[in-house]
Amino acid sequence: MADASKVIHVRNVGHEISENDLLQLFQPFGVITKLVMLRAKNQALLQMQDVPSAINAMQFYTNVQPTIRGRNVYVQFSSHQELTTMDQNAQGRGDEPNRILLVTIHHMLYPITVEVLHQVFSPHGFVEKIVTFQKSAGFQALIQYQGHQNAISARTSLQGRNIYDGCCQLDIQFSNLDELQVHYNNDRSRDFTNPNLPTEQKGRSSQHPGYGDAGVGFPQMANAAAIAAAFGGGLPPGITGTNDRCTVLASSLNPDRIDEDKLFNLFSLYGNIVRIKLLRNKPDHALIQMGDGFQSELAVHFLKGAVLFGKRLEVNYSKYPNITQGADTHEYVNSNLNRFNRNAAKNYRYCCSPTKMIHLSTLPQDVTEEEIVNHLEEHGTITNTKLFEMNGKKQALVMFETEEQATEALVCKHATSLGGSIIRISFSQLQTIRENSQ
Numbered sequence: 125m126a127d128a129s130k131v132i133h134v135r136n137v138g139h140e141i142s143e144n145d146l147l148q149l150f151q152p153f154g155v156i157t158k159l160v161m162l163r164a165k166n167q168a169l170l171q172m173q174d175v176p177s178a179i180n181a182m183q184f185y186t187n188v189q190p191t192i193r194g195r196n197v198y199v200q201f202s203s204h205q206e207l208t209t210m211d212q213n214a215q216g217r218g219d220e221p222n223r224i225l226l227v228t229i230h231h232m233l234y235p236i237t238v239e240v241l242h243q244v245f246s247p248h249g250f251v252e253k254i255v256t257f258q259k260s261a262g263f264q265a266l267i268q269y270q271g272h273q274n275a276i277s278a279r280t281s282l283q284g285r286n287i288y289d290g291c292c293q294l295d296i297q298f299s300n301l302d303e304l305q306v307h308y309n310n311d312r313s314r315d316f317t318n319p320n321l322p323t324e325q326k327g328r329s330s331q332h333p334g335y336g337d338a339g340v341g342f343p344q345m346a347n348a349a350a351i352a353a354a355f356g357g358g359l360p361p362g363i364t365g366t367n368d369r370c371t372v373l374a375s376s377l378n379p380d381r382i383d384e385d386k387l388f389n390l391f392s393l394y395g396n397i398v399r400i401k402l403l404r405n406k407p408d409h410a411l412i413q414m415g416d417g418f419q420s421e422l423a424v425h426f427l428k429g430a431v432l433f434g435k436r437l438e439v440n441y442s443k444y445p446n447i448t449q450g451a452d453t454h455e456y457v458n459s460n461l462n463r464f465n466r467n468a469a470k471n472y473r474y475c476c477s478p479t480k481m482i483h484l485s486t487l488p489q490d491v492t493e494e495e496i497v498n499h500l501e502e503h504g505t506i507t508n509t510k511l512f513e514m515n516g517k518k519q520a521l522v523m524f525e526t527e528e529q530a531t532e533a534l535v536c537k538h539a540t541s542l543g544g545s546i547i548r549i550s551f552s553q554l555q556t557i558r559e560n561s562q
Contacts, residue, residue: 130178131202134168137161138195139228139262139295142284145192146170153181158207163297171207223275224299227265233291238314241265244287244294249274253304255313258416268304360475362425368417370398371442372424378433379407384454387412388461389538390531393550394426394475395419396464397456399447408435413447415464426477431528432535461539463548476553478531480524483552487518488543496520499542504529510557521557 134146143159146168150156154177160169172178178201185199225245229236238254245251245267253268269275279296286293306315310323374387384400387410391397396415403409414420420441427439447453456462463471484496493509500506500522508523524530530551538549 127201128175128179128182129201129203129205130172130175131204131207132170132172132178132181133200133202134170135166135198135200136195137166137168137197138193139163139166140230141192141195141197149190149192149197150181153177153184160207169202169204169207220298220300221272221276222298222300223269223272224301224304225267225269225275225279226297226299227267228295229263229265229287230293230295231286231291232263234288236263236265236287236292237311239311240287241267242314242316244282245269245278248278248281250316252317253306253313253315255304255306257312266299266301266304360425363421365418365421367421367441369441369445370415370417370420371411371413371444371446372420373409373411373440373442374427375406375409375438375440376435377408377410377437378435381433382410384410385539386535388454388456388459389535389549390427390432391423392456392461392463394422396462397459399449399453399455399457401447401450401453404452411442411444411447415462419464422472422475426475430478430531432531434528463550474550474553476551478527478534479551479553480527480530481552481554481557482522482524482530482534482549484520484522485517485548485550486545487520487547488545489518491518491520491543491545493520495543496522499540500533500537503533503536508557521552521554523557 132150137146143161146159146161147156150170150172153172155173156170157173158169158171162168172181182199182201190197190199227241236256238256241254241256242251245254248269250270251267252270254265256263256265258264267275267278269278275298279298282294283296284294306313306318306321308324309315309319309321315321372391374391377387382402384402387400388397391400391412391414394414396419398413398415400413401411403411412420412423414423424439424441427437430437449455487496491511493511496509496511497506503524505525506522507525508521510521512519512521522530522533524533534549534551537547539546541547
């Protein structure tokens with residue numbers, strides 16, 4: 125342990141942790157005279173009234189792991205004996221007033237667009253530019269005012285407030301940037317002083333170097349909102365939500381039976397597909413580029429070890445950030461079969477590993493169970509089926525003897541035509557078909 129000091133250094137202070145949370149952690153041990161949040165480093169410095177109070181706190185937290193909002197924080201004596209105003213200004217970002225604000229949005233249950241941010245921030249002065257991006261800290265935005273005073277006023281009155289009732293909480297610091305560069309006017313960035321900017325660079329999505337990457341073709345921002353809505357703010361066990369690698373490598377494929385469209389049918393259960401490439405020199409390997417890092421994380425998590433065409437799949441992140449377009453790549457970025465362009469929140473909620481039961485939707489109204497069985501039975505033994513209606517639309521559940529048979533039926537028959545309708549197939553998390561329900 126470092127020499128005792130009345131200043132305590134706290135690490136792993138996430139963006140969701142407020143000054144108040146830290147005060148509550150240390151107030152039982154004595155009066156706290158100063159607190160400095162080092163937001164850029166996810167750390168904080170906290171000064172107790174005297175050294176014995178700090179020693180009491182440190183001794184207590186040596187035996188009890190301190191946690192705030194479910195996150196472990198780590199405490200040690202600081203090398204400072206006293207917090208001076210110098211240290212408080214040494215944060216660089218966050219305290220030095222600037223006309224550009226860095227805004228992090230927590231508990232984001234609804235999509236936040238440039239328009240929404242403009243509505244929230246413009247009452248405090250003329251907003252010149254807004255840039256939004258997705259980082260591991262969550263959804264963030266940079267907001268540039270005409271003058272410092274506007275930014276100070278906005279921060280003072282909006283810090284800690286919710287945009288919507290009970291969610292989308294604003295965490296506002298001063299940025300250390302001098303001027304925002306905006307290349308496109310769209311729902312992710314806007315220059316209100318120059319309405320003539322293009323909406324998008326042709327053929328690829330807008331990317332702001334240094335402000336975080338917007339993902340290829342799919343705005344990750346709307347995605348963050350859909351994810352939060354789908355999982356009620358808490359991700360499924362084993363999913364971090366912080367992966368930023370979009371491309372996955374699938375290996376141990378059956379080269380005689382696999383093709384790009386079949387891989388699309390399987391991987392599109394977990395996100396939008398940008399492009400797929402089967403590797404010529406390794407016919408049992410393929411690269412799949414997903415819409416963003418979260419979607420590729422879902423694919424790796426749920427498909428590792430799935431069995432398809434007699435082979436157990438290996439799915440890992442690729443060392444390549446994306447797949448270069450070429451003669452041997454199949455493009456899916458504009459495919460209307462991508463499942464996450466609509467109802468993304470609902471689709472995320474249904475993500476699971478392959479099961480024996482598949483769910484069929486967009487069926488023709490007059491379809492019979494017999495026609496469904498005829499369409500699918502070449503892929504394995506069907507043990508049960510149920511045809512039902514939801515919101516006036518025909519849907520079906522089909523149970524196979526094994527997960528492998530259900531997976532084969534899904535990859536071969538998703539997006540095929542049955543009775544003139546293009547059918548959608550996904551895995552169902554139901555274990556059995558009950559007669560009176562889905």
